[in-house]
Amino acid sequence: MDFEEYAAKPLLATAGIAIPRGEAVTTAEEAAVVAESLGPVVVKAQVPTGKRGKAGGIKPADDAAGAEAAARDILGMTIGDHTVERLLVEERADIARELYAAVLNDTASKGPLVLFSTLGGIDIEEAAAQDASAVRRQTVDIRTGFDSAAALRLVDGLDLGAATAAVTDVLVRLYDVWRSRDAELVEINPLAITGDGSVVALDCKFTLDDLSKARHEDIAETGVPDKLTDLEAKGRELGLTYIELDGEIGILANGAGLTMTTMDAVRHYGGTPANFLEIGGQSYTKATPALDLVLANPKVKTLVVNFCGAFARTDVMTEGVVKAWEELKPDIPVFFSIHGTGSKEAIPIVRERLKMEPYPTMDDAVKAAIVAAA
Amino acid sequence: MSDLAGMIVRAPDRILVQGITGRQGSFWAERMQEYGAKVIGGVNPKRAGEEFLGLPVYATAVDAAKDTDIDVAVMFIPPMAAKAAALDAIAAGVRLLVVLTEHIPMQDVMYFMAAALDSRTRIMGPNTAGLVTPGETFVGIMPAWEEGICRPGRVGVVSRSGSLGTLACLNLVQAGLGQSAVLGLGGDPILGTTTIEALQALEQDAGTDAIVLVGEIGGTAEEDAAEFIATMTKPVVAFIAGGASPAGRKMGHAGAIVVGDKGTYQSKRTSLEGAGATVLDMPSQLGDVIHKVMAS
Numbered sequence: 001m002d003f004e005e006y007a008a009k010p011l012l013a014t015a016g017i018a019i020p021r022g023e024a025v026t027t028a029e030e031a032a033v034v035a036e037s038l039g040p041v042v043v044k045a046q047v048p049t050g051k052r053g054k055a056g057g058i059k060p061a062d063d064a065a066g067a068e069a070a071a072r073d074i075l076g077m078t079i080g081d082h083t084v085e086r087l088l089v090e091e092r093a094d095i096a097r098e099l100y101a102a103v104l105n106d107t108a109s110k111g112p113l114v115l116f117s118t119l120g121g122i123d124i125e126e127a128a129a130q131d132a133s134a135v136r137r138q139t140v141d142i143r144t145g146f147d148s149a150a151a152l153r154l155v156d157g158l159d160l161g162a163a164t165a166a167v168t169d170v171l172v173r174l175y176d177v178w179r180s181r182d183a184e185l186v187e188i189n190p191l192a193i194t195g196d197g198s199v200v201a202l203d204c205k206f207t208l209d210d211l212s213k214a215r216h217e218d219i220a221e222t223g224v225p226d227k228l229t230d231l232e233a234k235g236r237e238l239g240l241t242y243i244e245l246d247g248e249i250g251i252l253a254n255g256a257g258l259t260m261t262t263m264d265a266v267r268h269y270g271g272t273p274a275n276f277l278e279i280g281g282q283s284y285t286k287a288t289p290a291l292d293l294v295l296a297n298p299k300v301k302t303l304v305v306n307f308c309g310a311f312a313r314t315d316v317m318t319e320g321v322v323k324a325w326e327e328l329k330p331d332i333p334v335f336f337s338i339h340g341t342g343s344k345e346a347i348p349i350v351r352e353r354l355k356m357e358p359y360p361t362m363d364d365a366v367k368a369a370i371v372a373a374a
Numbered sequence: 375m376s377d378l379a380g381m382i383v384r385a386p387d388r389i390l391v392q393g394i395t396g397r398q399g400s401f402w403a404e405r406m407q408e409y410g411a412k413v414i415g416g417v418n419p420k421r422a423g424e425e426f427l428g429l430p431v432y433a434t435a436v437d438a439a440k441d442t443d444i445d446v447a448v449m450f451i452p453p454m455a456a457k458a459a460a461l462d463a464i465a466a467g468v469r470l471l472v473v474l475t476e477h478i479p480m481q482d483v484m485y486f487m488a489a490a491l492d493s494r495t496r497i498m499g500p501n502t503a504g505l506v507t508p509g510e511t512f513v514g515i516m517p518a519w520e521e522g523i524c525r526p527g528r529v530g531v532v533s534r535s536g537s538l539g540t541l542a543c544l545n546l547v548q549a550g551l552g553q554s555a556v557l558g559l560g561g562d563p564i565l566g567t568t569t570i571e572a573l574q575a576l577e578q579d580a581g582t583d584a585i586v587l588v589g590e591i592g593g594t595a596e597e598d599a600a601e602f603i604a605t606m607t608k609p610v611v612a613f614i615a616g617g618a619s620p621a622g623r624k625m626g627h628a629g630a631i632v633v634g635d636k637g638t639y640q641s642k643r644t645s646l647e648g649a650g651a652t653v654l655d656m657p658s659q660l661g662d663v664i665h666k667v668m669a670s
Contacts, residue, residue: 050627100627102627102628104628105480105484105563105564107563107564107565107593107594108594108598110483110484110487110488110491110564111484111487111488112484115628124627125627128627141488142481142484142485142488143485143488143489179481182479182480182481184480185628187627187628189627209479209480209481211453211477211478211479211480212479212480212481214454215479243620245620253537254537255535255536255537255538256535256537256561256590257533257534257535257536257537257538257539257561257588257590257615258535258537258538258541258615259537260590260591260615260616260618260619261538261541261613261615261657263618263619264615264616264617264618264619264656265656266618267617267618268618268655268656273618276619308537308538308540308541308544309517309537309540310503310515310516310517310536310537310539310540311398311474311503311515311536312537339522339523339540339541339544340517340520340523340537340540340544341517341520343520343522361548361658362541362657362658363656363658
């Protein structure tokens with residue numbers, strides 16, 4: 001789950017990292033009131049995507065009237081595919097130097113990775129792509145953590161001068177935010193050294209590991225809710241991963257890998273998938289609500305049921321689908337392919353109760369479904 | 375971490391089932407026993423000292439290891455309890471720990487991965503369907519006993535996904551072939567045993583003549599393995615799932631800085647083909663292609 005700047009920065013402040021004074025607002029009038037008390041400000045669009053500055057979503061203002069005008073410009077603007085509905089109004093910092101700092105999950109080292117660069121700012125990705133040494137990297141043993149000695153080694157020779165101690169202090173605290181908040185990513189860009197030598201986080205991106213949400217209910221509400229269609233929201237309520245697509249071949253399969261492959265097969269043979277829906281893993285007993293969900297999409301013209309059971313028992317899944325089929329009596333053709341755990345019991349269920357024969361391969365079932373949809 | 379050959383399970387391997395008394399733990403422990411796997415006991419702290427499926431139940435894996443020899447531990451443990459169970463198995467000194475659990479918080483995974491690096495334990499998973507060596511033994515949640523899917527043979531199968539690994543096995547058997555070893559790596563982003571290590575183990579394995587690699591979009595496992603594949607003596611046939619899936623969206627710059635533009639279907643396909651692997655459009659092409667590469 002991603003957190004926008006206004007929700008992420010308080011996590012830094014709680015950990016003792018300096019952030020500018022400011023407030024989140026949703027109207028131009030509120031922006032003026034906040035600016036009144038802060039003096040020169042920056043008005044920043046709050047949307048869960050990058051490149052806000054380049055899109056015109058970040059504007060400086062010298063006073064309340066200026067902030068109100070900037071807020072009117074930015075509210076309602078489209079950035080990425082998001083409409084701006086919220087702004088962060090912050091006191092303007094006197095930036096002497098822009099740094100970059102991040103802690104993220106690193107699959108290669110199987111642990112946390114701390115990143116630091118003196119080339120902070122909007123072009124950090126380009127700088128890193130041109131010269132890998134522009135961003136320093138430090139892997140961390142999560143059992144022992146990241147201390148100030150490690151932070152000092154990371155910035156060694158980077159000529160941070162009098163700010164060195166403050167920067168390494170931020171790095172240690174940033175790691176603590178990552179660790180204590182089960183972050184996947186926490187990133188400060190830019191981390192500014194100001195004219196008076198203090199070190200301030202001028203932006204922050206924070207991504208919570210969704211699998212740890214239960215440990216962080218206190219902050220989960222301030223995260224950006226996923227953009228879901230009505231059917232996707234219904235799927236989530238049922239504990240099913242359902243993604244609505246534009247095509248006409250409904251797909252019900254077990255396991256993310258097999259479901260993706262069934263979509264690949266539909267495309268390969270010239271059809272268009274209507275959804276991603278997997279009922280493998282712990283959700284293999286939910287075949288009935290799953291079928292309900294697939295059929296609720298009016299674009300679905302035919303349905304492929306593709307099971308290749310390992311953990312997910314095909315007899316249990318098939319019983320669920322066939323029972324749901326008998327109840328719902330849908331008016332579309334269905335094409336089965338069933339293999340793996342429990343298939344000896346599953347195939348007769350389809351044969352006897354739906355009076356049809358499962359196809360010998362996924363490819364055959366998919367091809368038949370595409371022909372029937374045409 | 376144990377040597378590469380240790381990831382291939384063998385008939386004499388002595389297996390401890392953590393969470394044996396649960397619904398899934400007991401269902402799969404019985405399947406393993408029926409297959410002939412040497413399940414030597416289970417773990418459930420609340421039922422320590424009892425007997426279950428004719429086996430002793432221990433409070434911890436460490437307790438079990440004091441009582442008997444254990445080669446492999448397999449976890450039927452819910453996500454929030456997985457870290458403690460994994461650390462227990464590592465402390466017990468097992469050669470191989472098969473983590474079936476999915477949805478384990480990522481920092482918990484990192485924690486027991488770090489502990490395993492300092493130990494003799496190799497981890498498979500998390501979120502793996504397990505390991506099958508047809509005709510010898512199996513550990514996990516694969517339909518090893520289904521003759522239409524798993525059969526002794528000379529093709530090694532490496533798969534991140536359980537359902538797709540099963541499909542690859544099915545396609546091999548339909549083509550009249552069998553498997554030397556089925557290695558489930560797991561669907562999580564951070565894995566104890568990576569694609570490259572599984573390929574190295576099968577390259578060394580005297581019972582393997584060719585390898586099927588089943589990957590999927592996301593991560594850089596296939597790209598990372600390409601350099602090694604180029605040096606292999608045995609042919610590799612690959613399928614990458616997810617070519618038709620919409621790309622995921624990530625916030626922040628850090629992801630792009632660390633992995634660049636790797637992880638897409640095209641990046642994986644190009645890397646593997648550049649290394650000399652044959653990449654299939656569809657898994658159903660596997661039979662024909664593997665016959666061809668094994669004959670040449």
